[in-house]
Amino acid sequence: MQLPLIAPGVISGALFAFATFDEVVVVLFMGVVEQRTIPCHMWSVIREQVSPAILAVATFLIVFALALLLTVAWLRRRRGGGG
Numbered sequence: 001m002q003l004p005l006i007a008p009g010v011i012s013g014a015l016f017a018f019a020t021f022d023e024v025v026v027v028l029f030m031g032v033v034e035q036r037t038i039p040c041h042m043w044s045v046i047r048e049q050v051s052p053a054i055l056a057v058a059t060f061l062i063v064f065a066l067a068l069l070l071t072v073a074w075l076r077r078r079r080g081g082g083g
Contacts, residue, residue: 011069
């Protein structure tokens with residue numbers, strides 16, 4: 001009964017938890033020192049200094065997740081399944 005009401009929040013939380021943080025953890029534990037991936041670079045730059053490029057990527061991730069959630073909500077309402 002409550003799941004349809006909290007589904008957008010659960011989905012957005014899962015997107016942020018697994019899409020951004022999990023990449024850093026996996027790269028830090030399984031990556032090789034010679035490999036310099038984007039999540040690893042972002043993590044090191046955030047720890048040392050805040051770069052405008054990192055802020056731009058973070059903004060893009062937030063806008064992308066928000067656009068995805070709004071699209072899903074619009075499609076649900078269009079189909080007649082929304083509340």
